[in-house]
Amino acid sequence: MAETVQTFCRICEALCGLEVTVDGDQVVDIKPDDDHVATRGYGCLKGLKQHRMYDTPDRLLHPMQRTDGELQRVGWGDALGSIGGKVRELIDSHGPDSIAMYVGTAAGFGVLHPVFAQGFMQGVGSANMFSSATQDCANKFAVARHVYGFPFTQPFPDLDKLECLIIVGANPAISKWSFLQVSNPIRRLKEVEARGAKIFIVDPRRTETAKVAGEHVFIRPNTDVFFYLSFLHELLATSGIDRARIDQYMTGFDELCRVAEAWSPERTAEVTRITAESLREMVRAYREADGAALYCSTGVNMGTNGSLAFWLQECINAISGNLDRAGGTLVSTGVIDFPAFGKKTGTLLHDNQSRIGGFPSVNDSMPGGILADEILTPGDRQIKALFVTGGNPLITMANSERLREAFQQLELLVVLDIQPSETASVATHVLPCTSPLQRPDLPFVFPLMLGLQSKPYLQATRAVVPPKGEQRDEATIYVDIAKASGVKLWGSAAAQRTFEAAKALHSIGRGARQPSIPQELLLSGLLRITKQGSFKNLLKQKHGRLRPEHEPGSFLGKRIVHDDNKVHLAPDVLVKQAEKLEAD
Structure with missing residues (x-):
C-alpha cells in the first residue's frame, strides 16, 4: 500500500520540501511540498528524480x-x-x-x-x-576569519527588502544560490525586480540568471578584483559611506581607502571592459538605494584574486552602511551562536x-x-x-x-x-x-x-x-x-564507549537490519540542548516550523568574535596582497 510522507532534499543548499510516495521499501515518486513553510512547492529536476539514482543496479550494497x-x-x-x-x-x-x-x-x-x-x-x-x-569557496572562509573573526560568519543579501542587488560571478538560477538557502531562485529574483529593485548581473557571459532578471554587465574573465577596486574608489569619491558606523564598529578604514586610491573607473575599464560610465551607474544605484548588497560566488571565488575580491566586497557592504541592516546584508543566527x-x-x-x-x-x-x-x-x-x-x-x-x-x-x-x-x-x-x-x-x-x-x-x-x-x-x-x-572519537575514551554502547543497545532486536547508532536520539539531543524541543515534536510539523525572522542590527558591536568586537577592514595579509596588484 503506497503512502506519502514529507521530507526535505539534501543534495544542495536549497533543502526544498518534498512529498515522497513510498510503496513498501521503494520510493516510487517525489513531488514538491506545496505546503512547505519556506520552499513553497518548488523542486528542481535533480531533487525530484534523485530516487532513480539511489535505485540504480550499481548501488553499493556490501563492503x-x-x-x-x-x-x-x-x-x-x-x-x-x-x-x-x-x-x-x-x-x-x-x-x-x-x-x-x-x-x-x-x-x-x-x-x-x-x-x-x-x-x-x-x-x-x-x-x-x-x-x-x-x-x-575557501576564499570566503579565509577572508571571513580575518574580517569578522570566524570563517563561517558569512553575511547574505536581504532579498525581501533590498532595493539594489549586484551579483558578481554567480548564477543562482542554476546553482540555487550559495551560502544562502533560497528555493526557486528564478521566482525570487523576479519578485525582487517586480517590486522595483535594481539588479545587475556582472559576468563574462549572459547567464541563465541574467536572462530572467536584471541588467547584464559584461566583465572580462578573471578581472573581478579590479571591478571591486574601482567600485570602492567611486563609492569613496562620492561619499557613499556611513562614517559614524565605520568609526563605531570598524577598524582599518584609512588603510582600506589607500588600497583603492589608485583604481579609478577609467583605469580599471582598460582591464575589466566595464566602462567608467557603467561602473558609476552601478555605484549610483547602490549608493542611492534604501538597502543594497553586493554578492558573489564561485566565478569570483575560483579566480586568481578571489580572496581579495571577496574582501573588497565585504568592505564595500560594510562601509556603505549596508552590513547588518534591513535591505542590506544580514548576519543571522541558527539554533546557537555558532561563531561564539x-x-x-x-x-x-x-x-x-x-x-x-x-x-x-x-x-x-x-x-x-x-x-x-x-x-x-x-x-x-x-x-x-x-x-x-x-x-x-x-x-x-x-x-x-x-x-x-x-x-x-x-x-x-x-x-x-x-x-x-x-x-x-x-x-x-x-x-x-x-x-x-x-x-x-x-x-x-x-x-x-x-x-x-x-x-x-x-x-x-x-x-x-x-x-x-x-x-x-x-x-x-x-x-x-x-x-x-x-x-577514540574526538580523543575521548568516554565518548567512544558511549557511542559503542548506544550502538549496541539500539541494535538489539533489529533482526537482519544493520547495526546503527541511534541517529534520531542524537538529533533530538541536539535540538533539546539548543532549546528547540524534541525531534519527535518537530516531526509533527511535517511542512517545517518557522523560526523568528532575521534581526537587522543584531550583529555589529554584539556578535563579532574579534577580541575588539569590531569588523577589521584592513587585515595586513590582504592589504599586502593587494599591493601586488600593480604588477598584474
Missing part, C-alpha cells in the same frame, strides 16, 4: 576490499579489521599525520556525517584534513600548516590542490592512508591523472559512498553508505547553526526508506572504524 588487484565483497568484520589494522600500523610507524581525510560536498549536507568524520580524525590526532570547500561556540572551543580556528608549501589551514582543512604532493613527496608526515567520505576527488579536483597516481601509491584508500565512483575504482576498501532518503536528519550546518536562510525555519525528517543489503550510515561507520583502529 568491498581489494584482493589480488580486484575489489571483492567482504563482510563488515573483515573490512573493518583490515582498515583498523592498517591505521594502527601506520600511526605506529609514521605518526598520526600519515592518515588523511577528504570530505566531499555530499558529507556536508547532513548533520551527523561530518561531525563523526571529524571526530575520527581528531581521535587519530591528524591535521591532514582536506575538503571540497578548498576548491571553490567556535571561538570558545577552537572549532574551525586551528592554525595548522601544510607540510608541502606551508599553507595555513582554512576551516581546519588543507588546500585540496596539494593533496597529490602530500602523498607523493617522501618525508616526515607523508600521507600513507586516505579516507574519502562523501566525495569523488578524481572527478572534482584538478590534475586528476597525477592525483590518481598518488592514490595508487597509498597503502590504504577507504571510500565511503553510495555508488561506485572514479575514486572508488582505485580504493583498497569501499564501504556502502545510506542515501539521504535512508537516514533521519535536520538541515545541515549553514541553516541549522548559522541561520543562512532567506526564510528561517527548522525541519526534521525520518528515514523515508530503510537501508538495503549491508548499507550503514556514515556516523555508525566512523564509530566502528575508530574502534577497529584503537582510537
Whole structure:
C-alpha cells in the first residue's frame, strides 16, 4: 500500500520540501511540498528524480576490499579489521599525520556525517584534513576569519527588502544560490525586480540568471578584483559611506581607502571592459538605494584574486552602511551562536600548516590542490592512508591523472559512498553508505547553526526508506572504524564507549537490519540542548516550523568574535596582497 510522507532534499543548499510516495521499501515518486513553510512547492529536476539514482543496479550494497588487484565483497568484520589494522600500523610507524581525510560536498549536507568524520580524525590526532570547500569557496572562509573573526560568519543579501542587488560571478538560477538557502531562485529574483529593485548581473557571459532578471554587465574573465577596486574608489569619491558606523564598529578604514586610491573607473575599464560610465551607474544605484548588497560566488571565488575580491566586497557592504541592516546584508543566527561556540572551543580556528608549501589551514582543512604532493613527496608526515567520505576527488579536483597516481601509491584508500565512483575504482576498501532518503536528519550546518536562510525555519525528517543489503550510515561507520583502529572519537575514551554502547543497545532486536547508532536520539539531543524541543515534536510539523525572522542590527558591536568586537577592514595579509596588484 503506497503512502506519502514529507521530507526535505539534501543534495544542495536549497533543502526544498518534498512529498515522497513510498510503496513498501521503494520510493516510487517525489513531488514538491506545496505546503512547505519556506520552499513553497518548488523542486528542481535533480531533487525530484534523485530516487532513480539511489535505485540504480550499481548501488553499493556490501563492503568491498581489494584482493589480488580486484575489489571483492567482504563482510563488515573483515573490512573493518583490515582498515583498523592498517591505521594502527601506520600511526605506529609514521605518526598520526600519515592518515588523511577528504570530505566531499555530499558529507556536508547532513548533520551527523561530518561531525563523526571529524571526530575520527581528531581521535587519530591528524591535521591532514582536506575538503571540497578548498576548491571553490575557501576564499570566503579565509577572508571571513580575518574580517569578522570566524570563517563561517558569512553575511547574505536581504532579498525581501533590498532595493539594489549586484551579483558578481554567480548564477543562482542554476546553482540555487550559495551560502544562502533560497528555493526557486528564478521566482525570487523576479519578485525582487517586480517590486522595483535594481539588479545587475556582472559576468563574462549572459547567464541563465541574467536572462530572467536584471541588467547584464559584461566583465572580462578573471578581472573581478579590479571591478571591486574601482567600485570602492567611486563609492569613496562620492561619499557613499556611513562614517559614524565605520568609526563605531570598524577598524582599518584609512588603510582600506589607500588600497583603492589608485583604481579609478577609467583605469580599471582598460582591464575589466566595464566602462567608467557603467561602473558609476552601478555605484549610483547602490549608493542611492534604501538597502543594497553586493554578492558573489564561485566565478569570483575560483579566480586568481578571489580572496581579495571577496574582501573588497565585504568592505564595500560594510562601509556603505549596508552590513547588518534591513535591505542590506544580514548576519543571522541558527539554533546557537555558532561563531561564539567556535571561538570558545577552537572549532574551525586551528592554525595548522601544510607540510608541502606551508599553507595555513582554512576551516581546519588543507588546500585540496596539494593533496597529490602530500602523498607523493617522501618525508616526515607523508600521507600513507586516505579516507574519502562523501566525495569523488578524481572527478572534482584538478590534475586528476597525477592525483590518481598518488592514490595508487597509498597503502590504504577507504571510500565511503553510495555508488561506485572514479575514486572508488582505485580504493583498497569501499564501504556502502545510506542515501539521504535512508537516514533521519535536520538541515545541515549553514541553516541549522548559522541561520543562512532567506526564510528561517527548522525541519526534521525520518528515514523515508530503510537501508538495503549491508548499507550503514556514515556516523555508525566512523564509530566502528575508530574502534577497529584503537582510537577514540574526538580523543575521548568516554565518548567512544558511549557511542559503542548506544550502538549496541539500539541494535538489539533489529533482526537482519544493520547495526546503527541511534541517529534520531542524537538529533533530538541536539535540538533539546539548543532549546528547540524534541525531534519527535518537530516531526509533527511535517511542512517545517518557522523560526523568528532575521534581526537587522543584531550583529555589529554584539556578535563579532574579534577580541575588539569590531569588523577589521584592513587585515595586513590582504592589504599586502593587494599591493601586488600593480604588477598584474
